[in-house]
Amino acid sequence: MSNIGQIYYTMGEEGRGRQRRKTRENIEVISSVAPRAGANPDRRISRIQMQRGSSGRGRSKNAAMQSIVAAMPEKSSRKRGMGSSRWLLWLLVLTVVFAAGVGTGWYIWGRNTGSTISLASIQAPEWVDQKLIRKNIYSRPAVSLRQVNDIVVHYVANPESTAEDNRNYFDRLADQSEDGAISASAHFVIGLEGEIIQCIPINEIAYASNNRNGDSIAIECCHPDETGEFTQATYASLVKLTAWLCDETGISRKRVIRHYDITGKDCPRYFVGSEEAWKQFKKDVQAYQGDWE
Numbered sequence: 343m344s345n346i347g348q349i350y351y352t353m354g355e356e357g358r359g360r361q362r363r364k365t366r367e368n369i370e371v372i373s374s375v376a377p378r379a380g381a382n383p384d385r386r387i388s389r390i391q392m393q394r395g396s397s398g399r400g401r402s403k404n405a406a407m408q409s410i411v412a413a414m415p416e417k418s419s420r421k422r423g424m425g426s427s428r429w430l431l432w433l434l435v436l437t438v439v440f441a442a443g444v445g446t447g448w449y450i451w452g453r454n455t456g457s458t459i460s461l462a463s464i465q466a467p468e469w470v471d472q473k474l475i476r477k478n479i480y481s482r483p484a485v486s487l488r489q490v491n492d493i494v495v496h497y498v499a500n501p502e503s504t505a506e507d508n509r510n511y512f513d514r515l516a517d518q519s520e521d522g523a524i525s526a527s528a529h530f531v532i533g534l535e536g537e538i539i540q541c542i543p544i545n546e547i548a549y550a551s552n553n554r555n556g557d558s559i560a561i562e563c564c565h566p567d568e569t570g571e572f573t574q575a576t577y578a579s580l581v582k583l584t585a586w587l588c589d590e591t592g593i594s595r596k597r598v599i600r601h602y603d604i605t606g607k608d609c610p611r612y613f614v615g616s617e618e619a620w621k622q623f624k625k626d627v628q629a630y631q632g633d634w635e
């Protein structure tokens with residue numbers, strides 16, 4: 343193996359593509375200046391050394407030789423450095439994998455802080471009028487709601503309609519033909535007089551909250567006009583029902599959300615338009631908790 347070949351081999355062994363390319367460039371330069379056979383090999387080395395680093399340029403032959411000697415242990419230490427950086431890389435990969443695992447665990451744990459109580463065992467209080475709608479694929483698919491993470495507040499977006507009207511609308515969806523069928527429902531509808539009708543058992547899913555139907559309880563509220571503002575009676579019943587649901591299911595007040603918080607939809611309009619009213623509602627629920635009897 344020639345000197346040049348030796349150097350190429352040694353440097354190539356360092357393994358990094360960038361360095362390999364660099365070495366190849368150097369070899370080309372070196373080849374063009376390679377001395378005739380029999381020339382002093384030290385001279386070749388000094389040239390090679392000069393090619394390898396700009397710091398070597400302009401140095402004397404002796405200085406170049408010294409730098410070769412100096413470079414030798416440096417090279418081996420660089421190799422050690424490479425080894426430890428590989429370990430660091432592995433450590434980094436392991437850390438990332440571990441962090442991803444822990445992060446996923448935290449995420450799942452966070453998602454599971456909803457109700458752990460058996461929803462089927464919760465009995466509706468006497469102030470809730472249970473008028474369950476028929477089981478059907480459009481509004482009551484009879485799919486188990488295994489867990490509740492959020493309570494979602496809606497407005498019916500149909501001024502002056504009553505709780506009964508909305509309950510019957512959900513029920514009539516059962517009679518649709520397949521073409522252009524509508525899916526809609528809610529667990530509870532609160533009327534203009536504060537009456538509360540339960541349409542779907544809380545251990546079944548309703549079709550109200552888009553991608554969150556599978557882990558939330560939906561409350562629809564009636565309203566007298568387009569502003570979506572609730573009557574005093576509707577509001578009072580919403581506070582009471584929400585407080586009861588939080589207490590019974592163990593869901594945190596913080597997990598009472600608006601339809602708006604899921605999809606950005608203007609629902610319930612009054613609470614979307616007034617953050618103050620929404621905050622006040624949460625406070626009123628808090629004040630009512632444990633006192634909904």
Ligand SMILES: [Zn+2]
Pocket residue numbers: 495496497550601607609610
């Ligand atoms: Zn809604």
